[in-house]
Amino acid sequence: MQKKSSQKGFILPVVVCFIVAVSVIAGGVFNYALYGTRTAAVYTTASQCRLAAQTALDRTKADILNQFKGYHGAYPATLTVLTWFDTYTAQSIGSKGYVCTLMQNADLNGAKVWVSIEGLYRSLPGDAIQCARVTLRAKASQETPVGTAVSKTIEETVEYALRRSTVFDYAYFVNNYGWFQGAGATANGDIRANGDMSLDGLSWINGFAFAAPNTELNAPGVITVTGTGKTRFMAQADYWASVSTQARPTSPPSTEASPWAMGYEANGKLLSHQETLEMPFLGDLEGYRTLASNMGGTIKQNGKTLVEGSYSGAGPSGLVAGADKGCLVLDGTVKPIEISGPVVVDGDVIIKGTVKGQGVIYAGRNVHIVGDVTYGDAPAWPKPDTKPDQTVKSNAGKDMLGLVAKGNIVLGNYTDSAWLTATKPYITPPFVKAYDCDITDSSIGYDSTFNGDYTALDSGNKVKYVYNSKTKKYDPSGTTARKYYESMVGDQKVKDAIQATAITRVDAVLFNNHAVMGKVGQCQFNGALVSRDEGIIYTTSVKFNWDIRLGARSPDGLNFFIFLPMSVATPRVVEWQEVL
Numbered sequence: 001m002q003k004k005s006s007q008k009g010f011i012l013p014v015v016v017c018f019i020v021a022v023s024v025i026a027g028g029v030f031n032y033a034l035y036g037t038r039t040a041a042v043y044t045t046a047s048q049c050r051l052a053a054q055t056a057l058d059r060t061k062a063d064i065l066n067q068f069k070g071y072h073g074a075y076p077a078t079l080t081v082l083t084w085f086d087t088y089t090a091q092s093i094g095s096k097g098y099v100c101t102l103m104q105n106a107d108l109n110g111a112k113v114w115v116s117i118e119g120l121y122r123s124l125p126g127d128a129i130q131c132a133r134v135t136l137r138a139k140a141s142q143e144t145p146v147g148t149a150v151s152k153t154i155e156e157t158v159e160y161a162l163r164r165s166t167v168f169d170y171a172y173f174v175n176n177y178g179w180f181q182g183a184g185a186t187a188n189g190d191i192r193a194n195g196d197m198s199l200d201g202l203s204w205i206n207g208f209a210f211a212a213p214n215t216e217l218n219a220p221g222v223i224t225v226t227g228t229g230k231t232r233f234m235a236q237a238d239y240w241a242s243v244s245t246q247a248r249p250t251s252p253p254s255t256e257a258s259p260w261a262m263g264y265e266a267n268g269k270l271l272s273h274q275e276t277l278e279m280p281f282l283g284d285l286e287g288y289r290t291l292a293s294n295m296g297g298t299i300k301q302n303g304k305t306l307v308e309g310s311y312s313g314a315g316p317s318g319l320v321a322g323a324d325k326g327c328l329v330l331d332g333t334v335k336p337i338e339i340s341g342p343v344v345v346d347g348d349v350i351i352k353g354t355v356k357g358q359g360v361i362y363a364g365r366n367v368h369i370v371g372d373v374t375y376g377d378a379p380a381w382p383k384p385d386t387k388p389d390q391t392v393k394s395n396a397g398k399d400m401l402g403l404v405a406k407g408n409i410v411l412g413n414y415t416d417s418a419w420l421t422a423t424k425p426y427i428t429p430p431f432v433k434a435y436d437c438d439i440t441d442s443s444i445g446y447d448s449t450f451n452g453d454y455t456a457l458d459s460g461n462k463v464k465y466v467y468n469s470k471t472k473k474y475d476p477s478g479t480t481a482r483k484y485y486e487s488m489v490g491d492q493k494v495k496d497a498i499q500a501t502a503i504t505r506v507d508a509v510l511f512n513n514h515a516v517m518g519k520v521g522q523c524q525f526n527g528a529l530v531s532r533d534e535g536i537i538y539t540t541s542v543k544f545n546w547d548i549r550l551g552a553r554s555p556d557g558l559n560f561f562i563f564l565p566m567s568v569a570t571p572r573v574v575e576w577q578e579v580l
Helices: 007-074 080-086 236-242 286-295 388-395 417-426 439-444 491-497 559-563
Strands: 092-095 098-101 106-108 111-122 130-143 149-164 172-174 178-180 185-188 191-194 197-200 208-212 223-226 269-271 298-301 304-308 328-345 349-363 367-375 400-405 409-411 457-468 473-483 505-512 515-519 523-531 533-537 542-546 566-568 572-578
Touching: 007 080, 007 092, 007 098, 007 106, 007 111, 007 130, 007 149, 007 566, 080 092, 080 111, 080 130, 080 149, 080 286, 172 178, 172 533, 178 191, 191 197, 197 208, 223 269, 286 328, 304 328, 328 491, 349 491, 349 505, 367 400, 367 491, 409 505, 417 515, 417 533, 457 491, 505 515, 515 523, 523 533
Parallel strands: 172 191, 172 523, 178 197, 185 542, 191 208, 197 223, 208 269, 328 349, 349 367, 349 400, 367 409, 367 505, 400 505, 409 515, 505 523, 515 533, 523 542
Antiparallel strands: 092 098, 106 111, 111 130, 130 149, 149 566, 149 572, 298 304, 298 328, 457 473
C-alpha cells in the first residue's frame, strides 16, 4: 500500500503568500514613492511661492521708491513731502500722479501674487528722523502638478526715509563743471562734481576727487589734470604739521588709535565716471517754516530776539512794503549772533561777524556774506589725536551754522566794479551752462531753464537810495531793477555793511540752488561748499576744510543737522516675517 504526499498542498499557499507579500511591499513602495513625490512637489512649490512672494515685495519696494523719488523731485519741501505716504489703500500708495499700484493677482514665475499694504506709520514734523514705515504683505499661490494648492505669505515693514543729503560729505561739491586749480588752492576733504572736473598739479587735494556724468551738460564725468598731469596730496606727517585744527582728522588719528571713519587716509585718488549724486533743490519754504516753528528756531543778539521761527517783516530800509521786505542784516562784529535751530528769512540775508550756537538759516533768495563769519566756539581736531572719542564728544556741542539760499551765496562787495570784473567770466556763459530749475524759484526770476547769466536782470527790484543833502544821509526812494547776484536791499545799505578788508574766513555750511560767487582775500572755508555753479576768486590762497561732523558715516555726525536739505535714502527693512 503506497503513502500519499502533502508537498503540493504546501507549495501553493507558500507561493500565494509570497505573491501577496511582494504585492504588499510593492504597493507600499509605490505609495511611499508617490507620497514622497507629492511631498517633494509641495515643498518645491512652496519654495517657488516663497521666492515669488519675496520677489513681489522687492519689486513693490523698488516701485514705491521710484514713485516717491519722482514726487520728492517735483515737490521737495522737506516736511510736506512725506505726506505722499498718507494717501494709500490696501492696493496703492502715493499722490499727485506719483501713485504706485501694487500687484494684484499677477503672474510671477507661474505663481499668482497679491501685494497689499497692511499698515503705515509716518513721523511728525520736528522728529529727529523723517521717515515713513510701510508694512507690506505679499501672498503667492500655486498648484502642484497633481493639483494640490500651496501658498506662502511674507510680510515686511520697510522704512522710507529722508536723510541729510550726501552732498554734504564733501568739502567742495558742484552740480555743474567743477574746477579746482592754482598753487594756493587746498581741499582738506573730498571734492566732487556732477559733471567734468578740471584740476592741475599745483593745488593740494587731501582727499579723493570724483566726477560723474551730467546729461544736462552732456558731460561724461571725466577728471582732467593740466600742467604736471597729476595732483598733489600730503603725507600723514605733513598733514599733521601743516593743516588747521578745523581740518578733518586722519584715519587712523594716530599710529596707535583705531581708524577714524571718513578721516583723511593720506593718499589721493582721481575717480572719473562715478555714479551721479543727486543734489536736492531747496523748494517751497513753507515746510521749513513749519519746521522752524515746531523746533522753536531763533536768532538772538545781545539778549534781543531778532527772529522767532521765520522773518517776513520790514527790511533794512524800514519801509513796511519796501522792495527789501523780508530781508535781514545780521552783524556779529560787536555782539555775536546767536542761532538755535532752523529759521527762515523770506528775503535776502546779509551777514558778517561772530556766530554762536547750532542752526540753519534758510533764505528765500540770496545770502550775502559781506565780511568774515566765524564761530565763537569752533570745533577742533588735534593732530595726531590719541583720544578720538573724547574729541567727538567735545565737538558735538561746538558751533555750527548752515547758510542755505534758494538763490545765490554772494561773497564780498559786489557794489565795487572790481568785483564784477574779476567774477564775470565765471558767472556767465560759456563758463556757466544752462540748467533746469525748481519751479518754486520762478518767483525770484529763475524760469524753468536758466541760461546761466547771473549778471542779467532777474525781473525783480531792489530799494533805491537817494542822498539827502540836508540830513547828509541816504534815504530810500522808490526802487530800481536788480541783477541775480545783487540783493533786494539797496546798494547803499550793502555798502554800509561791507567789511573794510577782504574776507579771510567763513565758518559755515554753504548750500544754494544756483551759484556761490564772489571775491575774497586769502580765505579759509570751514564747513562745506555745495552749489550748482561756483565762481570764487581768491587772493594768494584758499582752503576748504571739510567739517567731518557732516559725515554720513562719521562718528562725529550730528543728528540735528538732518535739517539741512535732504534726499531720499535707500529703503531699509526693519522687520520681516513669514506669516503663513
